[in-house]
Amino acid sequence: MIKTLSNNISFLRTTLYISAFVILVVGALTYRSITEVTKSSELITHTYKVNVELEQILSNLKDAETGQRGYIITKDSVFLEPYISGRSKINNSFAELKVLTKDDTILKESLIKVNSLINKRLLAFQTSYRSLPKGDIEDPNFIENFRNGRALMDSIRDNIKGIIKLQNNLLKQRRSEYESDLMATPLLLFSLLLCSLILMYVAYNSIYKNIKRLKATNEELEIFKESTNQSEIVSKHGSWTYNVKRDEFTYSDNLYRLLGEQPQSFKPTIENFLTYVHPDDVEKLTMQVEQMKENIELPYIYYRVVHKNGNIKHLKAYGKSVVNEDDETVLLGTTADITDEIISFRILEERNAELERNNKELSSFNYVASHDLQEPLRKIQTFLSRLIDEEEGKLSAKGNKYIDRIQNAATRMRLLIDDLLQFSRSNKADKVFEESNINLLLEAAKQDLAEVISAENAVITSDTFPTITVIPFQIQQLFVNLIGNAIKYRMEGKIPKINITHQIVEAENEDNIIKPKYSHYHKITFTDNGIGFDNQYADQIFVLFSRLHNKDQYSGTGIGLSICKKIVENHKGYITASGQPEKGAVFTVYLPIA
Amino acid sequence: MKYFKNRKITVLFIFIVIMIGISFNSCDELIKSKKLENKKSELKTQAINENKNEAKLLLMLSKDNQEVINLTKALQEVINKDSIVDLAKKIEETHVQFAEDLQEVATDKLISIPNYPEAPLNKSIVNLTEEDKFKALNKLKSIIDNQLFILNKLSKTSNSKDFKTLIVKADSKINDSLNKTKNILNVLNTNS
Numbered sequence: 186m187i188k189t190l191s192n193n194i195s196f197l198r199t200t201l202y203i204s205a206f207v208i209l210v211v212g213a214l215t216y217r218s219i220t221e222v223t224k225s226s227e228l229i230t231h232t233y234k235v236n237v238e239l240e241q242i243l244s245n246l247k248d249a250e251t252g253q254r255g256y257i258i259t260k261d262s263v264f265l266e267p268y269i270s271g272r273s274k275i276n277n278s279f280a281e282l283k284v285l286t287k288d289d290t291i292l293k294e295s296l297i298k299v300n301s302l303i304n305k306r307l308l309a310f311q312t313s314y315r316s317l318p319k320g321d322i323e324d325p326n327f328i329e330n331f332r333n334g335r336a337l338m339d340s341i342r343d344n345i346k347g348i349i350k351l352q353n354n355l356l357k358q359r360r361s362e363y364e365s366d367l368m369a370t371p372l373l374l375f376s377l378l379l380c381s382l383i384l385m386y387v388a389y390n391s392i393y394k395n396i397k398r399l400k401a402t403n404e405e406l407e408i409f410k411e412s413t414n415q416s417e418i419v420s421k422h423g424s425w426t427y428n429v430k431r432d433e434f435t436y437s438d439n440l441y442r443l444l445g446e447q448p449q450s451f452k453p454t455i456e457n458f459l460t461y462v463h464p465d466d467v468e469k470l471t472m473q474v475e476q477m478k479e480n481i482e483l484p485y486i487y488y489r490v491v492h493k494n495g496n497i498k499h500l501k502a503y504g505k506s507v508v509n510e511d512d513e514t515v516l517l518g519t520t521a522d523i524t525d526e527i528i529s530f531r532i533l534e535e536r537n538a539e540l541e542r543n544n545k546e547l548s549s550f551n552y553v554a555s556h557d558l559q560e561p562l563r564k565i566q567t568f569l570s571r572l573i574d575e576e577e578g579k580l581s582a583k584g585n586k587y588i589d590r591i592q593n594a595a596t597r598m599r600l601l602i603d604d605l606l607q608f609s610r611s612n613k614a615d616k617v618f619e620e621s622n623i624n625l626l627l628e629a630a631k632q633d634l635a636e637v638i639s640a641e642n643a644v645i646t647s648d649t650f651p652t653i654t655v656i657p658f659q660i661q662q663l664f665v666n667l668i669g670n671a672i673k674y675r676m677e678g679k680i681p682k683i684n685i686t687h688q689i690v691e692a693e694n695e696d697n698i699i700k701p702k703y704s705h706y707h708k709i710t711f712t713d714n715g716i717g718f719d720n721q722y723a724d725q726i727f728v729l730f731s732r733l734h735n736k737d738q739y740s741g742t743g744i745g746l747s748i749c750k751k752i753v754e755n756h757k758g759y760i761t762a763s764g765q766p767e768k769g770a771v772f773t774v775y776l777p778i779a
Numbered sequence: 780m781k782y783f784k785n786r787k788i789t790v791l792f793i794f795i796v797i798m799i800g801i802s803f804n805s806c807d808e809l810i811k812s813k814k815l816e817n818k819k820s821e822l823k824t825q826a827i828n829e830n831k832n833e834a835k836l837l838l839m840l841s842k843d844n845q846e847v848i849n850l851t852k853a854l855q856e857v858i859n860k861d862s863i864v865d866l867a868k869k870i871e872e873t874h875v876q877f878a879e880d881l882q883e884v885a886t887d888k889l890i891s892i893p894n895y896p897e898a899p900l901n902k903s904i905v906n907l908t909e910e911d912k913f914k915a916l917n918k919l920k921s922i923i924d925n926q927l928f929i930l931n932k933l934s935k936t937s938n939s940k941d942f943k944t945l946i947v948k949a950d951s952k953i954n955d956s957l958n959k960t961k962n963i964l965n966v967l968n969t970n971s
Contacts, residue, residue, distance in 0.1 A: 205794070209801075272838060272891050272892075272893070273834075273835065273838060275891050276831070276834035276835065276838060276890055276891055277831050277834070279830070279834065279889045279890060279891065280827050280828075280830030280831040280833075280834055281827050281830075282889070283830050283888070283889050284823055284826045284827050284830065293889070296889055297886060297887075297889060300886065300889055300890075300891055301886065303891050304891055304892070304893075307891070307893065308893070311893075
């Protein structure tokens with residue numbers, strides 16, 4: 186949006202420059218055209234003046250000629266007046282022409298020629314009437330002179346006409362230029378003004394669109410502002426800005442509320458703000474503000490404020506610097522009321538401590554109880570063994586039966602205590618992870634179960650495992666428990682077969698992995714051909730002391746799979762079970778690849 | 780200087796300054812152009828008047844010169860003393876030469892003057908009687924004097940280099956003619 190507006194502003198600026206340029210060009214062209222028109226007009230006037238003066242010269246000569254004829258006929262010297270004053274008049278015209286033709290050498294040459302002819306013609310006048318015998322106009326010399334005069338007059342007329350023709354041609358050319366100027370100028374001006382109008386329309390259109398877009402954006406901003414205000418109130422935080430250059434703060438309405446004040450009720454300065462800060466935190470906050478001004482950054486800071494009613498609130502503030510359009514560095518900050526979180530955190534901490542304490546007590550009780558229970562049990566078993574050895578023949582059948590039952594109960598009690606101790610150790614043990622050879626751990630587990638495996642002729646097949654970072658003795662225990670479990674719950678009349686496979690899987694492709702913390706896991710699957718179980722008990726079997734069969738059918742304490750679950754959880758992994766009655770069970774262990 | 784940091788204000792400021800500059804300049808140009816036009820027109824009129832004046836004076840000078848030539852020619856006919864005839868002859872030659880110089884300048888300056896060397900003599904002047912010779916000499920003296928006056932006036936009014944050259948060249952000669960005329964008059968007065 187900002188980019189579009191910025192592009193539009195550039196477009197408008199360009200349009201403004203182009204329009205200004207077009208107007209300047211129009212102005213310059215108009216000025217030039219008017220100057221040209223004025224020049225053309227002056228040139229036309231000039232040509233007319235030259236022509237008028239030439240015609241004037243011819244007219245004066247004609248007057249002189251007429252006067253001469255009148256004198257010859259009448260002998261009245263009055264007729265000579267045009268001749269006498271003619272030369273002066275001609276000179277006056279020449280004086281004008283000389284100025285008009287100052288820069289035209291061709292015309293000047295022609296005029297010199299005309300002048301020479303005029304001189305000759307005037308001389309011919311003089312010669313003619315001076316040589317005239319008294320009253321004899323038939324005199325051959327006179328006639329000869331008269332004819333010469335006529336020829337000179339024709340020559341002068343031709344020359345002047347030639348010059349006038351030349352001037353007229355020039356005039357025609359100038360008029361045509363003048364007319365073309367007059368024709369071209371309005372067309373050019375109109376085109377340019379049309380361009381200017383189009384540009385203005387385009388600019389107007391763009392401005393109109395921009396205003397519409399700005400209006401819409403403003404409305405959105407208003408909504409956003411209101412929603413920000415609301416969210417500030419709901420989430421109990423306020424925002425502020427600090428202009429580094431001008432050393433000025435602005436506070437949002439909710440920041441005032443966080444201080445227990447009405448919005449904009451005091452001037453947003455750091456000094457005013459500090460009056461609300463808890464006296465114990467003032468010094469620390471002042472120092473942090475000074476550092477903020479210096480570094481133009483504010484890391485997370487925590488302090489307390491005291492409302493006027495005495496309530497103490499815990500606040501957390503953070504600021505980040507940005508550079509605005511005017512190249513000014515502004516610190517944008519957020520202050521949040523974390524009083525509720527602090528209270529909750531404290532309660533949580535207390536509860537955690539209590540829980541930890543209880544857990545410790547429970548563990549130590551478990552351990553101590555299990556350990557201490559062994560001692561009386563050992564004595565029971567020892568004395569029971571002595572009783573059997575020494576008094577076996579003396580007891581009645583009923584007595585022997587009771588002793589058997591006591592022995593069984595004691596054995597079961599020992600098993601239970603052993604398992605409890607193991608479970609307790611799996612909780613307590615130091616969790617030392619090592620890069621371990623799983624193949625060796627599996628072999629060690631098999632060794633632990635060698636007697637049972639051999640007795641039941643169990644067949645165990647397995648993949649080759651890579652090294653995995655684990656707590657070795659726990660993983661060995663996991664293998665022992667799961668293999669032992671598979672052998673224990675074998676199908677009557679069937680050789681127990683256990684297949685252990687390994688593969689590396691992606692967490693997102695496995696449905697059994699819920700909320701994975703790692704992307705990849707080692708998937709170890711234990712498949713047996715035992716009695717299996719109904720899938721509805723898939724989760725229940727991992728619960729401590731939970732058993733699906735009664736103890737007379739299958740011995741056991743119901744702790745083994747709980748230990749397995751605990752071990753896998755210690756490794757941040759997952760364990761699942763699935764089964765089909767009479768067909769077998771599958772235990773899947775997922776260990777993360779860190 | 781603070782404001783100049785803002786690009787928009789700077790551009791606007793420069794634009795306004797340029798516009799004001801152009802406006803002032805164009806107004807000034809118009810005023811200057813008008814003044815120039817008036818001055819040009821004035822100079823043109825002045826040049827025309829000067830040309831007219833020059834033509835007028837040259838024409839007068841030329842007419843006087845022709846008169847001088849005619850009178851000296853006539854005087855040569857009526858005066859018997861050889862030394863005086865020689866003087867008159869010299870005056871004639873000087874003024875014929877002057878007429879040629881005048882013609883040359885007039886052609887160049889586009890001024891029409893009577894081409895007297897080629898013109899026939901005025902019979903009223905040529906046919907002098909013995910009694911008229913003093914009158915004629917006095918007239919000659921006054922015409923030559925007038926020529927000097929016209930030359931003087933021309934030198935004051937004209938700025939043309941050609942005219943200045945002509946005046947410098949002619950002035951001493953015409954003065955010489957005047958002196959010669961005065962000499963003739965003195966000699967004739969002494970003899971009578």
